[in-house]
Amino acid sequence: MEVSDRAAQVIAGLFEKATGQRFTEERFWRIGTTLTPFCKARGIGSFDQLASILARSADPELSLDIIDALLNNETSFFRDPNVFTQIDRHILPRLAASRQDVKRLRLWSAACSSGQEAYSLAIMLAEQAERWAGWKIEIIGSDISRSAIAKARSALFTQLEVQRGLPIRQLVGWFDPVLDRGWRAKPALTSLVTFARHNLLGPPLAGGRFDLILCRNALLYFSPERKHQMLEGLSLALASDGALLLGAGETALGNSARFVSDPALPIVYRSAAHARFTNAA
Amino acid sequence: MMKTCLVVDDSKVIRKVARHILEALHFNVEEAGDGREALDRCEAGNLPDVILLDWNMPVMSGMEFLRSLGASALPNRPKVVFCTTENDVAHIRAAIEAGADEYMMKPFDRDTLESKLQLVGVA
Numbered sequence: 281m282e283v284s285d286r287a288a289q290v291i292a293g294l295f296e297k298a299t300g301q302r303f304t305e306e307r308f309w310r311i312g313t314t315l316t317p318f319c320k321a322r323g324i325g326s327f328d329q330l331a332s333i334l335a336r337s338a339d340p341e342l343s344l345d346i347i348d349a350l351l352n353n354e355t356s357f358f359r360d361p362n363v364f365t366q367i368d369r370h371i372l373p374r375l376a377a378s379r380q381d382v383k384r385l386r387l388w389s390a391a392c393s394s395g396q397e398a399y400s401l402a403i404m405l406a407e408q409a410e411r412w413a414g415w416k417i418e419i420i421g422s423d424i425s426r427s428a429i430a431k432a433r434s435a436l437f438t439q440l441e442v443q444r445g446l447p448i449r450q451l452v453g454w455f456d457p458v459l460d461r462g463w464r465a466k467p468a469l470t471s472l473v474t475f476a477r478h479n480l481l482g483p484p485l486a487g488g489r490f491d492l493i494l495c496r497n498a499l500l501y502f503s504p505e506r507k508h509q510m511l512e513g514l515s516l517a518l519a520s521d522g523a524l525l526l527g528a529g530e531t532a533l534g535n536s537a538r539f540v541s542d543p544a545l546p547i548v549y550r551s552a553a554h555a556r557f558t559n560a561a
Numbered sequence: 562m563m564k565t566c567l568v569v570d571d572s573k574v575i576r577k578v579a580r581h582i583l584e585a586l587h588f589n590v591e592e593a594g595d596g597r598e599a600l601d602r603c604e605a606g607n608l609p610d611v612i613l614l615d616w617n618m619p620v621m622s623g624m625e626f627l628r629s630l631g632a633s634a635l636p637n638r639p640k641v642v643f644c645t646t647e648n649d650v651a652h653i654r655a656a657i658e659a660g661a662d663e664y665m666m667k668p669f670d671r672d673t674l675e676s677k678l679q680l681v682g683v684a
């Protein structure tokens with residue numbers, strides 16, 4: 281189906297308003313390839329027809345579905361294994377020591393897509409049962425995509441999805457097969473994770489600060505101003521001695537003065553205010 | 562140096578699909594149509610870095626191959642990734658117990674195969 285300029289503007293405008301991501305004109309073609317099957321399935325005959333439904337805000341459900349369809353939800357279990365090795369070797373042992381008195385751990389997988397990152401963290405913690413015995417552990421996954429969050433909550437992954445990044449021993453250890461549908465995370469994992477729909481450009485998540493935040497492969501879609509705005513939000517959500525991890529190729533430096541990279545562990549960002557404080561002390 | 566993958570499967574189509582993906586991932590690919598043929602190659606000292614192993618094959622099954630390979634005390638045992646339509650927990654556990662390093666359920670695609678090769682440390 282042809283996408284007229286007017287229709288593309290309307291759809292891109294809707295997308296930007298909801299997500300903060302700008303659809304540049306060079307990427308307008310993606311609207312056509314992504315949304316043509318989508319429109320056909322709903323009996324919408326042209327992009328102009330779609331645009332006029334959207335412009336009248338006549339169908340909020342449809343708008344949400346379109347936003348979801350245009351978002352890139354690429355993810356996998358233990359994506360970038362080195363990051364998880366660092367969490368395992370350095371970040372978690374340090375938190376186990378520094379939170380020993382309260383025995384409480386809050387981890388945030390921000391922009392978690394369908395939840396594989398949150399479940400990967402849950403597997404790591406569940407495999408260290410001894411270290412965390414008696415602790416209250418919360419792993420919160422959030423994303424702006426309604427369909428991604430619904431999938432994350434279902435804890436059900438297709439056979440292809442569980443074969444990306446997840447070692448076979450962990451698949452059989454932590455998931456149950458569901459006939460013809462894939463594999464579902466066991467209660468030992470689902471009891472550690474909760475999912476919420478949340479816009480990283482909006483007000484912070486409720487419930488207190490986080491000891492570890494992963495916000496990976498999301499910032500790259502945003503303009504410098506929006507990156508700055510997101511990092512401001514993340515800094516308010518991070519415990520003063522907490523750790524922030526971004527995606528490979530993403531950086532807080534130059535985008536926000538709130539973070540500095542940890543000299544001992546360069547993939548980790550720490551609160552700049554706290555770093556000044558501890559250096560002075 | 563280019564790594565070698567031995568694809569052991571009685572289906573020509575699967576071997577071709579696997580070869581196509583593996584070559585795109587810069588592997589040198591060899592093929593065997595059953596476990597016996599694969600074992601002969603290995604015992605002749607023709608050891609790949611990794612073996613992609615089907616379960617059900619004529620002459621010698623993947624499981625029999627794996628057990629014989631384990632018993633053969635080769636110096637650099639290749640990594641073994643099962644690649645089979647058997648997708649139940651019992652089969653998977655049996656494969657792990659017999660010494661498989663990874664396990665891939667068909668159908669697979671480039672991402673899953675690449676991921677399994679990374680997990681066994683050859684990609």
Ligand SMILES: C[S@@+](CC[C@H](N)C(=O)[O-])C[C@H]1O[C@@H](n2cnc3c(N)ncnc32)[C@H](O)[C@@H]1O
Nearest residue numbers: 299351354355391393424425479480496497498
């Ligand atoms: C490429 S995925 C990355 C998923 C995961 N963090 C990873 O690294 O594998 C990017 C995710 O960011 C989400 N996203 C985009 N804009 C967002 C926003 N404004 N607030 C929250 N999430 C957003 C998308 O829905 C998508 O699921």
